[in-house]
Amino acid sequence: MDSSPPEVVDADTRPEQPEPEPERRALPPGLAATLVFLASGAVLVLETASLRLVGPYVGVTLQVTSSVIGVALAAIAYGAWIGGWLADRRDPRALLAPALVLAGITTALTLPIVRYAGEVLRGGAAVGILLLTALAIFLPAALLSSITPMVVKLQLADLRRTGQVVGRLSSIGTLGAITATLGTGFVLVAALPSSAIIISLAVLLGLTGLGLGVWLHRRAGSNLPRPSRATAALAVLGLAGASFSAVAPTPCDVETAYHCASVEADPVNSTGRLLVLNSAWHSYVDLNDPAHLEFAYTQWLGAVADVVAPAGRAVDAVHLGGGGFTMPRYLTATRPGTRNEVYEIDGELVELGRRELDVRLGPELRARVGDARMLIGERPRGSADLVIGDAFGHLVVPWHLATREMAAEVRRIVRPGGIYAQNVIDHPPLRFIRAEVATVAAEFPHVALIAPPAAIAGEQGANFVIVASDRTLPLEVLRQQLATSADEPVTLLSGAALDEFVDDAMVLTDEYAPVDQLLATA
Template identity: 30%
Template sequence: MSSLRRAAAYRPTRPETAVFVSGVASMGLEILAGRLIAPQFGSSIYTWGTIIGVFLAALSYGYWRGGKAAAERASLGRLSRLFTLTAAYVVVLVVAGDLLLRSTTAFPLPSRMASLPAVAVLFGPPTYLLGYVSPYAAQLSEKRETGAASGHVYAVGTIGSIVGAFATTYFLIPSLDTDLIALVFGLLSVATAVALAYPVRIRGEAGKALLVGLLLVAAPVAGTAGITVEGRVVYETETAYQELQVVDAGDERTLYLDGQRHSAMDLSDPDRHVFTYTRYFHLPFLYTDDIDRVLFVGGGGFTGPKRFLDEYPNVTVDVVEIDPEVVRVAREYFRVPDSPRLNVHVGDGRQFLRDTDRTYDLIVLDAYRQDKVPFQLTTRQFMELTRERLDSDGILFANVIAAPSGPASDFYRAQYRTVRTVYPQVYTYPTVGGAFVQNIELVATANDERVPLETLRERNAAGAANIDLSAELDSHTAEAPPTDDVPVLRDDRAPVDSLLDPLVGQRYVVQRTNATNTTNTTTATATA
């Protein structure tokens, strides 16, 4: 009981408070870095490896420099100044972070290291400053032995890092956008600086900290709110999984996830396919006349599910989407109807297929992005699971983003090879042509017999898909891609990030329809 009373009565010293806050701030900024960097460079393993490496390097350099200076310079006033300078740099991140981020994309680095300058410029300086805190605090510690002081400081700092990791992950990111999260850490640094400078003799440091606090409060309104180069931002938020924006440009409304176009809707003609590749979702209706139950893995703006509900009155559509905010936004901004034939499930697509006892006539995989592909949805074990959940004549449709040939085709060819180990017939439909990075549609059937292209044309002419897919059938590739140099993706080895790496810097070509249902082409640069 006496130990419990002592613990309850314990009050941390100011150096201990400084170390704890530095741990919270450094780990929180590290997680925040992933959200800020992902829209420009993606969130691959290389991006996260770079973030972790830069933070460790900056902290180590701060520890080393702080350790050399601690014996002569450590004081509460200098500790206070470190937090004031950290908060001041957060002001720079809030006001000019996007400009700094875009300015670092021109460095001629290998694609795997493309995010290194951005992480170093945006997060290196504040992390370096926070690295000074631990050796200064150890020097100011009330514990006399060096080992006891160092161990105590590192324990307190680690506890702070744990708090920062969990608080940022489970509370701040789901609740606030990135600027406001940065503001939280900036104000936390200001409050710590003021607390450390509270004695009258260092009142000047407290005044500087309060001035930076005022700049922090003003920083979020310094930018141009609600406007992007793509159009007018109707809604934006940070979800637990990604940055989400709904942007209007003229009559088109586009859903951006981590800065990349994911779905679009014509506000004046909601039934129009804005992106041409979504028309290919109807191809399975030419391969079989027995499609009554469909599962979409990945929701986005629900373009495919909405059109299936409109075009096929006898079809029931299930959608599994991992991000609940995407589902809510789709309902509010993309006119997803309340229909007894539409069942929306929030969760992981693979887990849903593993848990459900329902079988489907068609499974559509639409959860891949040009820079971020959930590896667990690409492996042979997952493909075997999809086949178990399909009827005997069921079809798997996969929307893959890659090039049909050349170095940027590695992921497509590996995915083709993996699907081919489970499904006897796989058909390929590049949506643009040429060797550009584009949407490549894979149609995999459980039937051993191959359906001739001429038969597909006859069924199309007879209206089997309810829309004319003549142009889409013209893109059919008769020959299978070479796959000897790419792996079969497995749960224990799915090097998706390295397979996607050649896409970096390549033009991602997307065909769009216009109001007259003819097509035009737009491009974007694939990210890491």
């Protein structure tokens, strides 16, 4: 048995034990909460604004909205993952400020990137939609999403409070996202153009990052490297990004709450004006001749109006969608005393029409700003001779205006013998127009379809006009009117031929109306 005395170890020679991370490494709770709130909210501001940025090039469809949300969620996931990985390998205090400044720079660069790339990727192809939304969102959103795990790492000084710290910061981040979503949707988009929102966000992030870097360096002293050269270089890049944003081409004359709108002069007709919404031709008006109908589908609608009432006889007309107010101006010019009521969701579009398209509101033309589905419910039963459906979100009829329930509302307000004429755009394989004809026919016993022959044959995309009534349609009279008023050959489909065209297409309802999927070409 070893009875030797225990070895005495001098205190100065004992192996050095790891010390717990000092409390000073943590950020003040208020600052930590502010950074998480700002970073999470900025992602949602960017997401909402980006939907408006890409809209003029790829439309505002369900696929575009899904792509924006999906890319933003992917950026959040990868940003949080990478931010946590870096926080375990580097002092997060040295990473926070550069991440914010870089997020500001990439946010500023979103404008020129989207506007230059959008011209190349213009259209509704799935690959182009995903690529453009990724260019708009992914990098700045990923950088912003890396902030939260870095802040969490700094605040975990006491493992006994891990759940409390993580839960609190997660809650604050969620509140930031909610605040940004509501604030952007209800306030910012209505008050500022998308470019102003993006630039303001970029400046806010950049200044926050610079201020945080200076504060952290002063607080940590020599524990953190001086940020002056790096931040100066980043600031120069940020200014360059902002300058590119200023000179980047923009497709908008006016950015409304719903559209990127512009009015273009017709190079052939000095008084002709073309209304362009999200880079799509929407309406054509002649300032000196309101009876002029340029687009083929408006000529067809004019022929339908002639069937409802001969020229010179006033009618009561309801228009679902205003746009350039082509048809209300036409009816007022050809049928004095006509009472037009227009339901237009975009109030700024109404003002644009008054300023540049000679829209004159008064007893014969009343514009109500709001959703047509809501407003039509306020219209008395049997109060309209003619209802014209011409509401679009980009090139797509809003799904809730394409259902059987909506058709029932239209039938409710149409007088006996009145007509519902609905403009629809579709492309081969023509699944949506078939479904929409079936949907209208589920409520109206008499239905016909006007379209170019090649479109009926499924050879090209085109406008289609559905004509419906509760009484027998005067088809021969309508054919004669179409032959007289239409500049190009047109087919009027009815009876057995229309049934064969529709085949077994579904009836769209409020319960199930996959409009965007039916319009997909692949």
